[in-house]
Amino acid sequence: MINKLFFTVVSLFILSACNNSGKGSNNGKDTMNKMMSDTSHTMSMNNTTVPDEPAVPEGAKVFFKNLKNGASINSPFKVEMGVDKMKVEAIGPVVAGSGHFHIFIDAEDSLAWGTVVPTDSLHHHYGKGQTETELTLSPGKHKLTLQFADGIHRSYGSKLATTVTVNVKK
Ligand SMILES: [Cu+2]
Known part of the structure; x- marks a missing residue:
């Protein structure tokens, strides 16, 4: 048992x-x-x-329409963004020859081609296809970079970037 x-x-x-x-x-x-x-x-x-990121067309470039390198300005101030040989469009499907603007504040001079632009206080996206904005910066010297990127925020690299330094008076 x-x-x-x-x-x-x-x-x-x-x-x-x-x-x-x-x-x-x-x-x-x-x-x-x-x-x-x-x-x-x-x-x-x-x-x-x-899709792969489209190539940058020959002769394409970006520029600040109303800000010169070394300019002294008051804050807040208006920024006009320009691009040659590319179309400005809202975020969405990747379309060759188009994209949207970003402004980097006191950050990189450009992001490498194909790098997704971060979203944080230093990297501003204009994903609705805006070509102008208003910025508020503290007094002193600031570096502003205009960077173009494709519909899913992948940078077009240094060919579609430009940097100016401005002196904010007040
Ligand atoms: Cu973006």
């Missing part, structure tokens, strides 16, 4: 141990499968739905 009970307990223990290890390895497999399908999903997205 005691022997039989002991045998049953041991059998149950072995069975449950087997079950657990079985479950464990199945979970591992599921996770692996999921990871693999996730990876292939991401890869196919990169390959099929995100």
Whole structure:
């Protein structure tokens, strides 16, 4: 009687141990499968739905229409943004020969071609296709960079960037 009970307990223990290890390895497999399908999903997205960034047309350039390098100005002030040989459009599908403006304040002189412009206090996006804005800066010297980028914020690089330094009087 005691022997039989002991045998049953041991059998149950072995069975449950087997079950657990079985479950464990199945979970591992599921996770692996999921990871693999996730990876292939991401890869196919990169390959099929995100187009390469268009090249910068010959002679294209950006410029501040109303700000000269070294200018002394009062804050707040208006900034007019200009571009040659590119169309200004709102964010959206990547279209060759078009994009939107960004102003970097006391940051990089340009971002490398293909780099997504960050969104923070130093990097301002004009994603509705704006060509002018008003900025408020503290008194002193500030560096302003105008950077053009494609419909998904990928920088067109130094060819479509320009930097001026302004002196804010008050
Ligand atoms: Cu942007």
